[in-house]
Amino acid sequence: MSKISVKNDTLAKILDRYDKDKGQLISILQDVQAEYNYLPREAVEFVSSQLDVPLSQVYSVATFFKAFSLKPRGRHTVHVCMGTACHVRGAAQILQQMQNEMKISCGDTTEDGKFTLESVACVGACALGPLVVVDGEYAGQMTVNKVKPLLEKYD
Amino acid sequence: MVTLKIDGREITADSGKTVLEAARENNIYIPTLCVNEAVAAYGACRLCMVEVTRGNRKRLVASCLYEVAEGLVVDTQTERVVNIRRMVMELLLARCPNSSEVIDMARNLGVDKSRFQPENQDNSCVLCALCTRVCREVVGKSAISLVSRGTDRQVALPFCDDSDACIACGSCVYVCPTNAIKMEDRGDVRIITWPSSAHEFKMKKCASCGSHFAPEKQIAFMMAKSGLEAEKFELCMNCRP
Numbered sequence: 001m002s003k004i005s006v007k008n009d010t011l012a013k014i015l016d017r018y019d020k021d022k023g024q025l026i027s028i029l030q031d032v033q034a035e036y037n038y039l040p041r042e043a044v045e046f047v048s049s050q051l052d053v054p055l056s057q058v059y060s061v062a063t064f065f066k067a068f069s070l071k072p073r074g075r076h077t078v079h080v081c082m083g084t085a086c087h088v089r090g091a092a093q094i095l096q097q098m099q100n101e102m103k104i105s106c107g108d109t110t111e112d113g114k115f116t117l118e119s120v121a122c123v124g125a126c127a128l129g130p131l132v133v134v135d136g137e138y139a140g141q142m143t144v145n146k147v148k149p150l151l152e153k154y155d
Numbered sequence: 156m157v158t159l160k161i162d163g164r165e166i167t168a169d170s171g172k173t174v175l176e177a178a179r180e181n182n183i184y185i186p187t188l189c190v191n192e193a194v195a196a197y198g199a200c201r202l203c204m205v206e207v208t209r210g211n212r213k214r215l216v217a218s219c220l221y222e223v224a225e226g227l228v229v230d231t232q233t234e235r236v237v238n239i240r241r242m243v244m245e246l247l248l249a250r251c252p253n254s255s256e257v258i259d260m261a262r263n264l265g266v267d268k269s270r271f272q273p274e275n276q277d278n279s280c281v282l283c284a285l286c287t288r289v290c291r292e293v294v295g296k297s298a299i300s301l302v303s304r305g306t307d308r309q310v311a312l313p314f315c316d317d318s319d320a321c322i323a324c325g326s327c328v329y330v331c332p333t334n335a336i337k338m339e340d341r342g343d344v345r346i347i348t349w350p351s352s353a354h355e356f357k358m359k360k361c362a363s364c365g366s367h368f369a370p371e372k373q374i375a376f377m378m379a380k381s382g383l384e385a386e387k388f389e390l391c392m393n394c395r396p
Binding site: 054057063 | 396
């Protein structure tokens with residue numbers, strides 16, 4: 001996977017949007033994540049120095065929220081629902097098939113940077129279970145056989 | 156000044172004080188792990204739970220954070236309080252099954268065994284955050300913080316490897332109530348071992364006797380803070396005039 005270069009002027013623009021306000025740390029990190037799809041280490045360090053917030057505290061925030069990732073993420077995020085309703089209809093097998101197809105374990109990103117695979121406790125669409133959500137799009141009534149065709153729709 | 160009752164005793168305390176402070180001033184024992192007068196109260200360990208009664212309402216509060224008030228009735232030894240403390244102790248014991256400090260404290264509260272399954276036999280960190288709070292509030296460096304959440308939460312340097320901000324003063328080691336952070340001076344290096352990682356820091360050599368007496372970064376920090384010139388920091392304690 002090609003390494004993303006972090007540009008300080010891109011980050012400076014984001015910081016200016018919030019007047020370099022320490023209280024807006026989470027919003028700033030969200031914008032940085034939107035820019036790079038994850039939080040590059042250099043970006044976290046730059047934000048810390050510009051806001052004059054200790055790096056340990058920025059790191060603490062960045063690791064606290066599930067929405068932030070310090071590892072590069074794929075272009076598409078696949079959430080496999082592991083809620084009770086999906087679980088009893090075989091979510092574990094769906095997740096296993098996903099892992100086999102992508103050749104990664106849950107929480108990781110594929111070699112080619114295409115997919116990030118994650119599990120989620122419940123997305124509240126239990127009638128559709130077992131359910132997989134790709135980039136916010138719901139794919140219901142999943143079966144092991146439907147996994148490969150679903151993934152092939154994305155590039 | 157307000158008047159309150161703790162365990163049936165009438166007590167006066169300055170308003171703004173916490174129930175824990177008022178109790179301690181009057182020699183009433185309330186167990187704690189995360190309290191240290193050097194830093195602000197935090198309410199992490201939940202061992203200082205007491206029952207407060209206001210009017211007809213009884214509730215459990217953390218006494219280290221709850222402020223005294225006129226007419227407040229506090230009980231530190233009711234069945235409910237003792238039970239909740241024992242429960243907290245059992246949870247801490249499951250978290251730190253081999254920490255002698257936690258084991259001793261549990262025994263004092265009548266807890267010998269935890270009903271919960273310990274996950275990590277080697278862990279002795281209770282996540283009271285005294286180390287990170289001291290680093291931030293007393294030392295002023297914020298070199299370490301609590302990272303991640305839930306079962307992954309731990310004390311760590313940024314990215315678990317960036318010791319830039321750390322001056323190796325050892326305050327975190329000193330303040331830890333369960334000895335979860337270790338420090339060793341080995342000749343010209345000081346090694347600090349946090350639950351997440353260990354790091355080496357260079358020690359300064361005494362210009363006279365040649366012994367290594369303090370971390371170089373700590374001396375640089377003290378020099379900047381005091382405004383004294385470098386030659387004041389050349390000698391170790393024993394060689395100073």
